[in-house]
Amino acid sequence: MGLKKQLGLGIMSAVLGLTLIGGGTYAYFSSSKTTNNTFAAGTLDLAVEPTTIIDVDGLKPDDSVIRDFELQNSGSLDIAKVLLETNYSVIDAEGNNTDDFGKHIQVEFLYNADKLDEVIYETTLADLKEMTPEAVNESVFLPAFGEKGLEAGSSDDLVVKFNFLDNGEDQNQFQGDSLKLEWKFNAQQAAGKEQ
Template sequence: MGIKQQLGLGVGTAVLGLTLIGGGTFAYFSDSSETNNTFAAGTLSLDAEPTEVIDVDNLKPGDSMIRDFELQNNGSIDIDTVTLETDYTVIDAEGDNTEDFGDFIEVEFLYNADNLDEVIFETTLSELQDMEPEAISEHIFYPDLGDDGLPVDESHDLVVKFNFVSDVEENLNQFQGDALELEWTFVGTQADGEEI
């Protein structure tokens, strides 16, 4: 290494050292402020009351049963839409069924208990089980709930009429002693998010 290079390296080192020393001697005013922020998610809570809508024994063709129940929004977020999922199991007592018992249980969704002749939507349990939940919402819940949905701390009464149809050509004797266990699942969904 030549003398010029050694001299240049020495000068560079000296300048760097002075810069570090000089930089450490300046003081500036400073201040800080903290904020405490919280994001708390709301709750979506859809409840049905009573939880057992229907329980009947000794059913025969031609019987009709009207039941009412209440959907409640017990959460902290408005429910925009409600859909219904249907599932049932037939317990064939004799093992001789050639038809689906659900084809012969007709379901009528009614406006309210005072106007039992005003049917919102009519179908069978088997058709209801095969329907998309959105289609069911459109036919059953939208006419009643409309654009308002189910706001927080509000409830909505629903009336359902079940009919064991008798005006059919099929042999209904195959259903003697049978049982049908029905499970309805109501699903509430929130509206789209918004700027708060």
């Protein structure tokens, strides 16, 4: 074996020895703890009771129908906004309609069963259908629920009055017609906060 190989093996042996010695000299105390943490999401659960708010027939111009329903927050999170989408379809019995039946059905949102004369908001079904859900929230639900919205585990009664408007003109085109109304209620949570 040559001198260079012997020298190389000697240096490598020295480095290996120093590494083993150095590694053994760094002894220290230690301690550790483990924590168990949980993140659980809340629930947003809006219910409407009853699910059929109105089902009447035999209406004539100038008739009114009052119905109440309950919005329930069955979830664990507060509901800040209730957004209402309105849609309806008219079944024209005679095929002679020249006007939208929804323009002749007035909707009055009232405060509650004890204050039936206090109107929160008044419009026609046709106009309500064209409103954005955000605008309905600001006009109807914000005044009804207040700034707090619908708190978790709570409910609120709403009263609606439907009026078949008598416009003083011939409304024969609506005889036998029916209007199928769909209200879709969408709940939005309150803003997040530091827990």
